[in-house]
Amino acid sequence: MNYSTKVMDHFANPRNVGEIENADGIGEVGNATCGDIMKIFLKVQDDIITDIKFKTFGCGAAIATSSMATEMVKGKSIDDALTLTNKAVVEALGGLPPAKVHCSVLAEEAIKTAIADYYRRNGIEHDLTIGCDGCCNACGHADKHLHNQ
Amino acid sequence: MDRIVYADNAATTSVSENVINAMMPCFTEYWGNPSSLYSGGRNAANIISGAREGIAGLLGCRPGEIYFTASGSEANNWALKGAARANQKKGRHIISQKTEHPAVLQALASLQKEGYEVTYLGVDRDGILTPGEVEAAIRPDTTLIAIMYANNEIGTIMPIKEIAAVAKAHKITMFTDAVQAIGSIPVNVTDLGVDMLSLSGHKIRAPKGIGLLYIKTGTRIQNLIDGGGQEKGKRGGTENTAYIAGLARAMEDAVEGIEDMERVKALRDRLAAEIIKIPHTRINGSMKYRLPGNLNVAFEGIEGESLVLLLDMAGISASTGSACSSASLEPSHVLLALGIPAEKAHGSLRLTLSRVNTEEDADYILEKLAPAVQRLREMSPLWNGLQ
Numbered sequence: 001m002n003y004s005t006k007v008m009d010h011f012a013n014p015r016n017v018g019e020i021e022n023a024d025g026i027g028e029v030g031n032a033t034c035g036d037i038m039k040i041f042l043k044v045q046d047d048i049i050t051d052i053k054f055k056t057f058g059c060g061a062a063i064a065t066s067s068m069a070t071e072m073v074k075g076k077s078i079d080d081a082l083t084l085t086n087k088a089v090v091e092a093l094g095g096l097p098p099a100k101v102h103c104s105v106l107a108e109e110a111i112k113t114a115i116a117d118y119y120r121r122n123g124i125e126h127d128l129t130i131g132c133d134g135c136c137n138a139c140g141h142a143d144k145h146l147h148n149q
Numbered sequence: 150m151d152r153i154v155y156a157d158n159a160a161t162t163s164v165s166e167n168v169i170n171a172m173m174p175c176f177t178e179y180w181g182n183p184s185s186l187y188s189g190g191r192n193a194a195n196i197i198s199g200a201r202e203g204i205a206g207l208l209g210c211r212p213g214e215i216y217f218t219a220s221g222s223e224a225n226n227w228a229l230k231g232a233a234r235a236n237q238k239k240g241r242h243i244i245s246q247k248t249e250h251p252a253v254l255q256a257l258a259s260l261q262k263e264g265y266e267v268t269y270l271g272v273d274r275d276g277i278l279t280p281g282e283v284e285a286a287i288r289p290d291t292t293l294i295a296i297m298y299a300n301n302e303i304g305t306i307m308p309i310k311e312i313a314a315v316a317k318a319h320k321i322t323m324f325t326d327a328v329q330a331i332g333s334i335p336v337n338v339t340d341l342g343v344d345m346l347s348l349s350g351h352k353i354r355a356p357k358g359i360g361l362l363y364i365k366t367g368t369r370i371q372n373l374i375d376g377g378g379q380e381k382g383k384r385g386g387t388e389n390t391a392y393i394a395g396l397a398r399a400m401e402d403a404v405e406g407i408e409d410m411e412r413v414k415a416l417r418d419r420l421a422a423e424i425i426k427i428p429h430t431r432i433n434g435s436m437k438y439r440l441p442g443n444l445n446v447a448f449e450g451i452e453g454e455s456l457v458l459l460l461d462m463a464g465i466s467a468s469t470g471s472a473c474s475s476a477s478l479e480p481s482h483v484l485l486a487l488g489i490p491a492e493k494a495h496g497s498l499r500l501t502l503s504r505v506n507t508e509e510d511a512d513y514i515l516e517k518l519a520p521a522v523q524r525l526r527e528m529s530p531l532w533n534g535l536q
Binding site for chain 1: 450451452454458462471472480490491492495527528530531
């Protein structure tokens with residue numbers, strides 16, 4: 001198992017770790033049985049993600065993708081954040097071993113789930129499907145994401 | 150990084166200076182083909198027969214019962230496939246158990262595809278199997294029992310002598326994978342009463358690429374590798390003189406140094422006593438029937454691969470049974486067989502010490518481990534719920 005320098009940097013020095021009190025949106029995906037859980041906390045002001053934090057139970061790649069994904073959407077508009085793909089996270093990290101690509105899927109799903117929660121709290125209609133359970137092949141979106149590679 | 154601590158001796162070991170010294174003349178001087186008639190070949194053949202005699206003495210068998218292989222995996226495959234196929238007219242049922250090494254489990258899976266039936270016995274929560282459970286699984290068509298001597302992940306030691314007695318009473322071939330046992334606990338094939346036993350060199354400071362299979366005289370077994378008549382026509386391939394000499398030296402040193410494993414056990418016990426003080430931590434597998442250098446613990450709320458990476462950054466080499474460390478995304482089959490839930494198996498850490506490790510190594514592991522666990526727990530969404 002070889003991680004890129006970028007992955008190791010984000011694993012060793014993860015950005016945006018923690019929780020946000022009175023978050024405007026919270027998303028949690030994955031499950032402990034499969035070995036990955038990501039929880040994302042959002043602070044949103046005027047449709048801009050002003051702050052984002054994460055907590056992750058998982059492997060080095062899970063922590064690194066959480067860190068990278070939060071960094072990529074911080075300060076962005078909600079609409080921009082929704083365009084974040086797992087592929088972009090993988091590329092920003094300089095690649096992931098094939099068995100770890102599902103971690104990037106989880107990161108994308110976690111952010112979308114947190115945004116869906118923000119929409120729900122604010123009564124905003126949306127068509128975001130949420131609910132990745134973290135087991136790669138079980139995720140309803142796995143095909144779409146993994147075939148993007 | 151203040152220190153380098155290698156605590157993954159069950160994975161592999163470095164080649165010792167003694168072993169290198171034993172091997173070197175085989176590369177520079179005694180490089181002839183041992184099958185050749187001229188002196189260059191005869192000299193190599195003499196080195197091999199000397200090594201075979203030395204190893205036979207250490208294992209308590211006759212030299213002609215030792216067959217060199219290219220790995221422990223080859224020895225396991227040969228023992229299982231060779232004995233099953235040789236006895237297929239008598240029956241096609243094999244008894245094994247769930248925590249075997251993949252080199253046994255996958256070889257058995259191949260035999261199942263050929264039409265053999267395999268009973269995989271479970272183990273108790275300590276990872277142990279009783280001879281009575283083996284006996285209860287015996288059928289009229291059972292021809293082979295394969296139970297490992299010591300487990301590679303949790304170090305648990307099976308009652309092989311008693312299981313072999315059961316096999317003998319029922320006239321069933323008994324095979325044990327002793328790859329992890331050698332050098333840590335006594336391995337004597339006569340005392341154990343087994344028909345076949347596999348070993349690997351690289352766990353005891355010989356190089357990777359050399360192993361052996363003990364086959365008791367009279368045991369029915371087919372060849373796995375056919376070839377030019379080497380190893381009394383049972384295992385083809387020009388003998389690896391240097392590695393055979395290295396294996397013999399490594400085994401001699403390992404068996405000679407076995408008394409020092411008491412010190413290693415004390416080191417391990419000190420680590421265990423301190424590590425268990427970390428909240429929400431458990432030891433996996435029996436502490437009573439266990440290899441002296443093995444410690445396997447599970448930390449709740451974190452994932453093992455992350456922990457191994459953090460420890461590596463601190464200079465400590467260890468391993469994990471976490472799914473995320475494997476391509477299969479399944480947690481360790483050994484930990485699951487103990488009844489440990491998957492979410493806890495993910496947080497497992499294996500530390501395996503050897504005679505090379507020191508008190509200072511243990512101090513260093515203890516200094517770095519708890520903060521690493523704490524750091525990952527603070528990052529984990531599960532931790533708040535556990536506290």
